Amino acid sequence: MPSILPQNHAIRSSQRVLSGLSSDKIGTMQRRFIARRVQSTSHHFFLHARVYCVSKTITTKPPPAKEPLTYEPLTCTTTTTSSTRSVLNDPSLKSTWTHRAWMASGCTTVLIPLVKSATGAIDSQMWVEPLIAGYIGYVISDLASGIYHWGIDNYGNAKTPIFGNQIDAFQGHHKWPWTITRREFSNNLHALARAVTLTVLPIDLLCTNPTTLAFVGICSGCIMFSQQFHSWAHGTKSKLPSIVLALQDFGILVSRSQHAAHHRTPYNNNYCIVSGIWNEYLDRSKFFELLEMIFFFKFGVRPRSWSEPDSEWIEETETQSIPVSN
Ligand SMILES: [Zn+2]
Numbered sequence: 331m332p333s334i335l336p337q338n339h340a341i342r343s344s345q346r347v348l349s350g351l352s353s354d355k356i357g358t359m360q361r362r363f364i365a366r367r368v369q370s371t372s373h374h375f376f377l378h379a380r381v382y383c384v385s386k387t388i389t390t391k392p393p394p395a396k397e398p399l400t401y402e403p404l405t406c407t408t409t410t411t412s413s414t415r416s417v418l419n420d421p422s423l424k425s426t427w428t429h430r431a432w433m434a435s436g437c438t439t440v441l442i443p444l445v446k447s448a449t450g451a452i453d454s455q456m457w458v459e460p461l462i463a464g465y466i467g468y469v470i471s472d473l474a475s476g477i478y479h480w481g482i483d484n485y486g487n488a489k490t491p492i493f494g495n496q497i498d499a500f501q502g503h504h505k506w507p508w509t510i511t512r513r514e515f516s517n518n519l520h521a522l523a524r525a526v527t528l529t530v531l532p533i534d535l536l537c538t539n540p541t542t543l544a545f546v547g548i549c550s551g552c553i554m555f556s557q558q559f560h561s562w563a564h565g566t567k568s569k570l571p572s573i574v575l576a577l578q579d580f581g582i583l584v585s586r587s588q589h590a591a592h593h594r595t596p597y598n599n600n601y602c603i604v605s606g607i608w609n610e611y612l613d614r615s616k617f618f619e620l621l622e623m624i625f626f627f628k629f630g631v632r633p634r635s636w637s638e639p640d641s642e643w644i645e646e647t648e649t650q651s652i653p654v655s656n
């Protein structure tokens with residue numbers, strides 16, 4: 331049967347034509363088909379027999395009313411290209427001279443205790459204590475970053491005194507996490523640099539103990555740069571410097587996978603953003619859940635993580651804003 335495929339195609343075409351006709355017209359056509367069938371040659375028998383059966387079915391049982399053809403517009407992601415341009419050119423992501431000035435003062439504030447500690451250690455030939463104190467400062471800075479992050483993620487709002495801007499920024503970060511990687515260095519760190527300057531500078535000036543100064547210098551430095559470590563935790567592996575990747579892999583800086591868990595449901599874990607060494611312990615011991623219960627029963631305040639899933643937590647995917655050339 332060399333012509334079976336064209337015949338089947340013709341049958342389907344005939345079915346489509348017949349299904350759109352009224353019963354009277356189909357009856358007329360049916361009689362014409364029968365007459366032609368009698369006159370047809372044998373190699374057309376298969377085609378005509380199939381068409382006859384279809385027309386018979388439609389004549390005795392009218393086809394059900396077809397649903398009108400509807401047009402459903404596809405969700406178009408290109409509508410976000412203008413917002414992408416605004417993200418890439420957003421002046422709120424750029425560093426200002428004020429941001430840079432706070433960064434300069436923050437770095438100076440961190441360097442002063444480190445230099446004083448090193449000088450004191452040289453003078454006294456006492457290195458072990460400052461080194462241990464510096465390590466403890468590094469460990470404590472991770473815990474402090476987690477507690478602070480938990481606090482501003484869960485309580486208050488943009489109008490909260492002192493912390494309002496940070497709360498608003500961290501809520502925005504949960505919605506548009508990728509913007510942290512587009513934020514310029516001083517823009518990202520200036521708030522913590524200002525806090526470090528205002529709190530640590532007096533200690534720098536008053537303290538002379540090398541061990542205390544080592545603790546203060548390392549702890550405040552890690553806290554000030556925690557937002558940079560956080561930014562690297564959101565970085566793409568192929569775009570991060572190899573030294574950063576190595577530090578993340580060794581667990582010296584918070585890893586990308588660990589921080590990614592913070593941005594997934596239930597949004598109530600992995601708050602620490604310096605090294606992340608406290609995350610597993612704090613989450614397993616339900617440390618933050620205990621604090622939340624205490625806050626709730628003592629003050630009647632519910633943490634934001636209890637209201638998840640909430641649109642405030644849910645990330646808008648970066649695919650909605652793939653960069654476009656200008
Ligand atoms: Zn968070």
Ligand SMILES: [Zn+2]
Pocket residue numbers: 503507560564589593
């Ligand atoms: Zn993050």
